[in-house]
Amino acid sequence: MNKTQITAEPGIPQIIIAREFGAARDLVYRAHVDPELLVQWLGPRDLAMTIDHYDTRNGGTWRYSHKDAEGNQYGFHGVFHGDPSPDVIVQTFEFEGAPGHVCLQTLTFAERDGGTLMRTVMAFQSVADRDQMVASDMVRGTRDSGDRLDELLAKLAVG
Amino acid sequence: MNKTQITAEPGIPQIIIAREFGAARDLVYRAHVDPELLVQWLGPRDLAMTIDHYDTRNGGTWRYSHKDAEGNQYGFHGVFHGDPSPDVIVQTFEFEGAPGHVCLQTLTFAERDGGTLMRTVMAFQSVADRDQMVASDMVRGTRDSGDRLDELLAKLAVG
Numbered sequence A, B: 001m002n003k004t005q006i007t008a009e010p011g012i013p014q015i016i017i018a019r020e021f022g023a024a025r026d027l028v029y030r031a032h033v034d035p036e037l038l039v040q041w042l043g044p045r046d047l048a049m050t051i052d053h054y055d056t057r058n059g060g061t062w063r064y065s066h067k068d069a070e071g072n073q074y075g076f077h078g079v080f081h082g083d084p085s086p087d088v089i090v091q092t093f094e095f096e097g098a099p100g101h102v103c104l105q106t107l108t109f110a111e112r113d114g115g116t117l118m119r120t121v122m123a124f125q126s127v128a129d130r131d132q133m134v135a136s137d138m139v140r141g142t143r144d145s146g147d148r149l150d151e152l153l154a155k156l157a158v159g
Helices: A026-032 A127-135 A138-158 B023-034 B127-135 B137-159
Strands: A005-007 A014-019 A048-054 A062-068 A071-081 A091-095 A102-112 A115-124 B005-007 B012-020 B048-054 B061-069 B073-080 B089-095 B102-112 B115-124
Touching: A014 A127, A014 A138, A026 A071, A026 A091, A026 A102, A026 A138, A091 B005, A115 A127, A115 B115, A127 A138, B005 B137, B012 B073, B012 B102, B012 B127, B012 B137, B023 B089, B023 B115, B023 B137, B115 B127, B127 B137
Parallel strands: none
Antiparallel strands: A005 A014, A014 A115, A048 A062, A062 A071, A071 A091, A091 A102, A102 A115, B005 B012, B012 B115, B048 B061, B061 B073, B073 B089, B089 B102, B102 B115
C-alpha cells in the first residue's frame, strides 16, 4: 500500500501532503466533492463524521464535525475559492476550537502510472500555527484518511 | 513620515507588511472596514477605485476594482474569515486576472507610542505565487496605500 508523505520544513509556514492512489483521477476527485463518499473516509478511524453542508462551488461553504467515543465534537468549516475541478480544489479550513486560525488548502490530482498523485499544500498564517497543526491530531488523521480513502477507492473500483 | 516596510524572505511563501501611523488604533481600523474611508486610500495613486460590495462580517465577501487612465479595470475579491475587529482582520484575496491564485491575509492593529502599528501577513499557496505578487504592481500599490492612508488619517484627526 502507498503511504502518505507529510512534509513540514522548519521555518516555512506550510505543510505538503502527497499520496498516490491506484485509482483513476476522476474517482479520487469525486471522493473529495461528493459528501456521500467523503463521509466514508475523511478523518481518524475512531471518530464519526457528520457533514452539515458541503457546497462545492465558487464561494460555497462547508462544515463538518467529528465525534469521538466520549461524545466530544470537533467542528471544522471553510469556503471554496473557485469552482472545484479535478485540476484543483482551493479552500480555506478552520478548526472551530481555534477561531481566527485559518489555513488555505490547495489540492491537486495528477495522473501517475495509471493511478493518481494527490497533493495538498496547506498555507498557514504563521509557522507557529503550522507547528500547532502538526502537534495536533492532524498527522494521525491525515494518515488514517489516506488509508481509508485507499480502501474506499478499491471498493468503488470493484463495485 | 513613517515608511512602509515590506519583507519577502527567499523561499518562504509569505509577505509581511508593517507600517506605523500617528493615529489611534480604532481610527486606523475604521479606515479598513468603512468602505467610504477605504475607497479614499487603497491602491496606487494613479488608479481610481470602485467598491462593489464590502460586507465586513464572518463569511462576508468583498469586491473592488481599480481603473487606470486608459480605462483598464483590475478586479479583486475575497472573503472575511471571522468578524473583523481592531484585534485582527482575516480575509482571502484574489486578483481576478489570475484566478485560482488565492492569498490569505491577516491584519493586526497594535497601539504603539500613541500611534498604531499595522501589520499584514500575506500567506501564499507557493513561493512562485509570492514572487509573482512581488513582481506585480503590489509593492508600489502598498507604498502608495500607506502614504495615502497616512494623509487621510491626518485629515480625519484635524476634521
